[in-house]
Amino acid sequence: xxxxxxxxxxxxxxxxxxxxxxxxxxxxxxxxxxxxxxxxxxxxxxxxxxxxxxxxxxxxxxxxxxxxxxxxxxxxxxxxxxxxxxxxxxxxxxxxxxxxxxxxxxxxxxxxxxxxxxxxxxxxxxxxxxxxxxxxxxxxxxxxxxxxxxxxxxxxxxxxxxxxxxxxxxxxxxxxxxxxxxxxxxxxxxxxxxxxxxxxxxxxxxxxxxxxxxxxxxxxxxxxxxxxxx
Amino acid sequence: xxxxxxxxxxxxxxxxxxxxxxxxxxxxxxxxxxxxxxxxxxxxxxxxxxxxxxxxxxxxxxxxxxxxxxxxxxxxxxxxxxxxxxxxxxxxxxxxxxxxxxxxxxxxxxxxxxxxxxxxxxxxxxxxxxxxxxxxxxxxxxxxxxxxxxxxxxxxxxxxxxxxxxxxxxxxxxxxxxxxxxxxxxxxxxxxxxxxxxxxxxxxxxxxxxxxxxxxxxxxxxxxxxxxxx
DNA sequence: TCTCCTTGTTACAAAATTGTCGCATCAAGG
DNA sequence: CCTTGATGCGACAATTTTGTAACAAGGAGA
Numbered sequence: 370x371x372x373x374x375x376x377x378x379x380x381x382x383x384x385x386x387x388x389x390x391x392x393x394x395x396x397x398x399x400x401x402x403x404x405x406x407x408x409x410x411x412x413x414x415x416x417x418x419x420x421x422x423x424x425x426x427x428x429x430x431x432x433x434x435x436x437x438x439x440x441x442x443x444x445x446x447x448x449x450x451x452x453x454x455x456x457x458x459x460x461x462x463x464x465x466x467x468x469x470x471x472x473x474x475x476x477x478x479x480x481x482x483x484x485x486x487x488x489x490x491x492x493x494x495x496x497x498x499x500x501x502x503x504x505x506x507x508x509x510x511x512x513x514x515x516x517x518x519x520x521x522x523x524x525x526x527x528x529x530x531x532x533x534x535x536x537x538x539x540x541x542x543x544x545x546x547x548x549x550x551x552x553x554x555x556x557x558x559x560x561x562x563x564x565x566x567x568x569x570x571x572x573x574x575x576x577x578x579x580x581x582x583x584x585x586x587x588x589x590x591x592x593x594x595x596x597x598x599x
Numbered sequence: 600x601x602x603x604x605x606x607x608x609x610x611x612x613x614x615x616x617x618x619x620x621x622x623x624x625x626x627x628x629x630x631x632x633x634x635x636x637x638x639x640x641x642x643x644x645x646x647x648x649x650x651x652x653x654x655x656x657x658x659x660x661x662x663x664x665x666x667x668x669x670x671x672x673x674x675x676x677x678x679x680x681x682x683x684x685x686x687x688x689x690x691x692x693x694x695x696x697x698x699x700x701x702x703x704x705x706x707x708x709x710x711x712x713x714x715x716x717x718x719x720x721x722x723x724x725x726x727x728x729x730x731x732x733x734x735x736x737x738x739x740x741x742x743x744x745x746x747x748x749x750x751x752x753x754x755x756x757x758x759x760x761x762x763x764x765x766x767x768x769x770x771x772x773x774x775x776x777x778x779x780x781x782x783x784x785x786x787x788x789x790x791x792x793x794x795x796x797x798x799x800x801x802x803x804x805x806x807x808x809x810x811x812x813x814x815x816x817x818x819x820x821x822x823x824x825x826x827x828x829x
Numbered sequence: 830t831c832t833c834c835t836t837g838t839t840a841c842a843a844a845a846t847t848g849t850c851g852c853a854t855c856a857a858g859g
Numbered sequence: 860c861c862t863t864g865a866t867g868c869g870a871c872a873a874t875t876t877t878g879t880a881a882c883a884a885g886g887a888g889a
Contacts, residue, residue: 413714413717413718416717416720416721416724417717446724529834529835529836530835530836531835531836544745544746544748545745545746546745546746546747563836563837563838564837564838564839566837566838566839566877567836567837567838569876569877569878569879570836570837570838570878570879571836571837572877572878573877573878573879573880574835574836574879576878577879590876590877590878591747592759592760592845592846592875592876592877593759593760593846593875593876594747594760597746597747759845759846759847760846760876761846761847793847793848793849794848794849796848796849796850796866797847797848797849799865799866799867799868800847800848800849800867800868801847801848802866802867803866803867803868806867807868820865820866820867822855822856822857822865822866823864823865
């Protein structure tokens with residue numbers, strides 16, 4: 370899963386031992402894991418880290434998983450984040466209540482870690498197509514994360530690694546404007562110190578690569594703000 | 600948070616040390632911070648600076664936080680501003696009294712700065728849709744903060760950065776009259792020294808941009824007061 | 830070790846944006 | 860109708876932002 374930027378999972382579980390196990394496995398699976406020990410932290414971290422998916426324990430002191438889920442599904446800006454609920458109760462009743470709050474999937478304890486990982490991958494696929502090998506397309510540009518290939522029309526484009534990651538980022542949300550800082554975060558990684566002008570240079574390189582067989586420049590410079598695709 | 604104009608937070612806290620710490624963190628978070636050391640100043644600054652959110656210490660000499668809150672929530676024009684209360688007392692009673700005065704959220708001292716920041720962000724989201732990518736619309740004008748695009752009817756308008764921030768501000772509260780000073784604060788940022796006439800010029804430029812494909816002038820000049828959308 | 834490729838930085842040019850002036854117009858009160 | 864302060868607007872120079880070529884350093888593979 371080195372192609373594109375790392376997907377983030379928010380793991381909410383009050384029992385430290387269980388949390389550790391899951392975190393370990395999720396990391397091995399390629400996720401960046403943000404851990405929360407209770408519901409309140411969870412709600413805060415959602416805003417902080419904008420995770421791609423959330424794994425949420427049902428039973429927690431104070432703010433229960435079900436309540437956290439309900440609240441997240443009420444807010445428009447968090448509604449789209451897939452939530453996988455972990456529950457100790459197998460009763461159908463609970464199952465249904467859980468789904469009514471909007472959880473996207475359901476795993477009953479004791480669960481198989483492999484199964485949970487599989488379900489996590491399924492949910493991730495919904496929100497971050499490129500992270501699992503779905504071909505991204507925009508206009509006449511096609512990017513295949515699996516083979517690491519980029520096509521424009523019939524031509525195969527030759528991109529450097531950084532150009533590839535840049536383009537992946539743009540193609541995940543066509544039209545969205547990314548600031549230089551956001552791109553540095555996402556493409557270069559956090560806590561890397563590079564000059565923000567470096568982004569410009571790589572944008573230039575990406576542009577040249579995208580136009581190497583003729584064709585319009587698909588990248589848009591937004592003065593004072595950053596860059597966008599389309 | 601670079602796209603649109605800077606959100607303003609009014610920070611009311613009588614203890615200078617605490618105020619400084621919070622101000623520093625809020626600024627790091629992207630807020631413009633207006634500081635008040637007591638309740639009376641707070642009430643003045645609300646009218647002066649029209650903050651997006653208010654962080655209000657409970658315990659203050661003379662005019663207490665709770666009283667400030669009550670008064671603000673009584674006035675229709677300030678009722679909508681979210682208030683986060685800071686309290687040293689953890690008792691549920693106080694909590695409830697606080698909420699009854701209309702406070703929108705609550706943090707108990709000693710609080711985690713991160714938590715407070717997160718809560719501030721949550722409140723901000725409620726009042727400044729553009730800060731989270733909700734498309735703003737008014738009449739036939741559409742402004743998309745995420746793609747940084749502005750449409751009028753079918754046409755895509757070309758705006759400069761300042762024009763974009765100006766229009767964002769207007770579209771957040773259609774109809775509201777903004778004084779030149781308020782616009783300077785909000786669009787240019789504080790401690791920037793520019794002539795207040797500069798606003799006129801940019802308004803003019805924004806007008807031209809908005810009418811570049813024909814169409815009425817949606818901006819209204821309010822003589823002696825400022826400008827408004829619609 | 831020697832290439833070839835990629836990367837980050839810098840310097841400079843080109844382009845867009847900005848703030849201010851000066852003067853024409855306008856609106857409202859007398 | 861006239862006065863007066865406020866506003867609109869074209870022009871312009873200064874500043875800021877962006878594009879890009881050049882270059883040196885690092886790394887992978889032969």
